[in-house]
Amino acid sequence: MRRDIFQAIADPTRRAIIALIAIQAMTPNAIAEHFDTTRQAISKHLRILTECELVEQKHQGREIYYQLEIDKMKEIDKWLEQFRQIWETRFQQLDELLSIIKKT
Amino acid sequence: MRRDIFQAIADPTRRAIIALIAIQAMTPNAIAEHFDTTRQAISKHLRILTECELVEQKHQGREIYYQLEIDKMKEIDKWLEQFRQIWETRFQQLDELLSIIKKT
DNA sequence: TATATAAGCAACCGATCGGTTTCGCAAATT
DNA sequence: AATTTGCGAAACCGATCGGTTGCTTATATA
Numbered sequence: 001m002r003r004d005i006f007q008a009i010a011d012p013t014r015r016a017i018i019a020l021i022a023i024q025a026m027t028p029n030a031i032a033e034h035f036d037t038t039r040q041a042i043s044k045h046l047r048i049l050t051e052c053e054l055v056e057q058k059h060q061g062r063e064i065y066y067q068l069e070i071d072k073m074k075e076i077d078k079w080l081e082q083f084r085q086i087w088e089t090r091f092q093q094l095d096e097l098l099s100i101i102k103k104t
Numbered sequence: 105m106r107r108d109i110f111q112a113i114a115d116p117t118r119r120a121i122i123a124l125i126a127i128q129a130m131t132p133n134a135i136a137e138h139f140d141t142t143r144q145a146i147s148k149h150l151r152i153l154t155e156c157e158l159v160e161q162k163h164q165g166r167e168i169y170y171q172l173e174i175d176k177m178k179e180i181d182k183w184l185e186q187f188r189q190i191w192e193t194r195f196q197q198l199d200e201l202l203s204i205i206k207k208t
Numbered sequence: 209t210a211t212a213t214a215a216g217c218a219a220c221c222g223a224t225c226g227g228t229t230t231c232g233c234a235a236a237t238t
Numbered sequence: 239a240a241t242t243t244g245c246g247a248a249a250c251c252g253a254t255c256g257g258t259t260g261c262t263t264a265t266a267t268a
Contacts, residue, residue, distance in 0.1 A: 010114035011256080015183075022190055028215065041257055043216065062214050062265040070194065073187045076180065079119075083177045086126055090174065115226080133244065145227055147246065166235040166244050211268070217261080224255070230248085237242070 003052040005075050013037070014045050018054065018068060025058060025067035107156040109179050117141070118149050122158065122172060129162060129171035 009015055017031055028046060032039040046066055049055040054072045058065040113119055121135060132150060136143040150170055153159040158176045162169040 004116075006116075006119065007114045010111045012108075012110075013256085015110065019186065022187060029213095037256090038258065039215080040217090040259085044256075047216085064215065070187060070191045073184065074191065077184055077188070080177065080181055080184070082123065083126060083174060084181070087174045087178065117226085131244075132246090141226090142228065143245080144229085144247095148226075151246085168245070209268100211266100213266075214264085216263080219258105219260085221258080222256100225253080226251105227253105228249105228251085230250100232247085233245085235242105235244080238240080 003048060005052050005054060005072060006079075008049055008052045008054055009076070011045070013041075014049060017042070017045055017049065021055065021066055022068045022070070025065040027063045027065055031066070107152060109156050109158060109176060110183075112153055112156045112158055113180070115149070117146075118153060121146070121149055121153065122177075125159065125170055126172045126174070129169040131167045131169055135170070 009018070013035060016035070020026065020031060020034060028039055028043050031046075032042040035042065046055060049066075050057065052072075054069055055066050056069050058067060113122070117139060120139070124130060124135060124138060132143055132147050135150075136146040139146065150159060153170075154161065156176075158173055159170050160173050162171060
């Protein structure tokens with residue numbers, strides 16, 4: 001059951017769930033209302049999100065509120081960093097090229 | 105065959121391929137040498153990456169060089185933007201809290 | 209105490225995934 | 239012209255995915 005964050009965000013429904021609970025913690029039933037599937041399907045998605053620690057449970061009576069563990073999202077940002085360096089370098093090179101053209 | 109970038113980066117081998125060809129364009133054979141699988145398996149990954157336009161082909165004789173379409177990576181960055189706003193706000197709030205504590 | 213509600217869990221299903229093997233084709237090399 | 243090399247395409251395979259249905263447990267409410 002090797003879960004990682006990249007696999008977690010691969011599914012569009014899970015990305016939508018993430019965006020939903022980013023605003024405020026919600027129960028599975030409340031989340032399910034936003035989608036065209038059963039609560040059980042949502043529960044499965046929440047289990048995957050919980051397993052890779054993207055989401056946290058907060059028990060409150062018989063309700064379970066799921067909230068986004070926003071810090072975990074930074075892992076994606078961290079991975080992107082190596083490419084951000086490249087595209088910024090490219091941009092800079094383009095910029096330099098343009099200024100050279102301008103001078104001649 | 106609905107391919108999107110999030111599904112493309114879900115696989116660890118594909119992420120490694122992306123990182124590899126980010127440095128310089130490479131042929132399928134050259135890429136395959138870096139992994140413990142067959143060239144055909146790599147070819148399949150390249151097909152998926154090509155389908156979602158993360159990668160471009162450059163034919164040169166009978167060799168095909170695959171190069172990263174770095175701009176496409178920005179789509180992930182764009183999606184992350186909404187969450188970056190949240191975690192920066194949280195950080196700011198924490199910062200304010202700390203300065204309030206300091207004052208008292 | 210009986211009933212309704214919130215939620216997790218397990219079994220099942222068709223579709224897709226990642227991989228291998230085999231094949232065919234086109235470009236280089238001999 | 240014959241052979242080697244680089245590559246994609248297709249067929250196949252077991253594993254996993256996303257979903258449903260049916261069940262159990264625990265907390266509220268009548």
